[in-house]
Amino acid sequence: MKDETLSGRKNRPLKIKYNAPVILTYSILSICVLTFWSSGLLAKYFSSPAHVAFLNPYFYLRLISYIAGHGGWPHLIGNLMIILLVGPLLEEKYGSGKLLEMILITAVVTGLLNAFLFSTSLIGGSGIAFMLILLSSFSNIKSKEIPLTFIIIAILFIGSEVASTLKIDRISQFSHLAGGFIGAGYGFIRSGRRF
Template sequence: MKLKYNAPVTLSFALMATVIQIISTILGQGSTEYLFSAPGAGSFSPTAPLDYFRLVSHVLGHSGWEHLVGNFTFILLLGPILEEKYQSSSLIFMMVITALVTGILNTLFLSTGLMGASGIVFMMILMASFTNIKSGEIPLTFIVVTILFLGKEFINATQNNDISEFAHIMGGITGALFGFLAPVLNTKVTKS
């Protein structure tokens, strides 16, 4: 029996984030915050190329090992399923769009920086509830997952903590949109 690199986008994403966390552990958190955190409102500089990079790269940086393991437990569980269903190129597109949306909205509306793949996690959680969707149907699992996960995030948003529920909610919304749109887009591509 041999090992298979079965989900290249998911595994490469996990590997890159882990290497960045190892470097952060050795060099200190400042290096990670400098390269892998989306700027907060008022901190974004339109003339700084690094700030544009950070709008997406923030999903690779984490505040510590617990943060990384918490996110990648879900990503390594859900990513291969989604990668098999939607293909690697589609999954990486959805991940980049989710990172960009959460990064831009954080930069526009929140004063603190954003770091971590939680938005990707919530995108994957909501998308996973669509794995058996048929045209014209809304899966009951999607409704239950939306109520449980996003409802919890709206409640947690009222508490003072260091967690960006905003990124979770936006990740969930992008996952729901991708979940609804993917079958429609796939049907149009197949019929062409």
């Protein structure tokens, strides 16, 4: 009887599971936006607001939608490699609802800070990727302990972003730093520990 059950399992075809709904939905949406939207529509609907406009309904939409727009395939693939590697593990640990909350708050806070401090728009999920990187270092946090991996990641991450600000490029190190700090903050808050 036992052998029949085991052999029955072996013969069943493998199923594809939508294992991380928030991360996978974000990834598919980002791919669709880059595939089907023109650069003009990307700039209009999928870039963060360049200035504060609380009376404009598109202001609120763009505070979130910009994370689904990307400047090109290399930009998107770079972000998705990080998000698809780290995100499903975090979605399993924190749950889909909490991870979605973290992503939305990261997007809104980063977009608002950018609108208040700079006159340029953000595009892409780089802030989300770096939020997930720093948040992942909290996966084994214990009371009264800060993981050494978190300290090393934080030093490497902040150091590389500060060094990158000296280069002239189209990459927003601000969104990377903001996402990273929000991820670190969420890690401390969601761990439920007091240091």
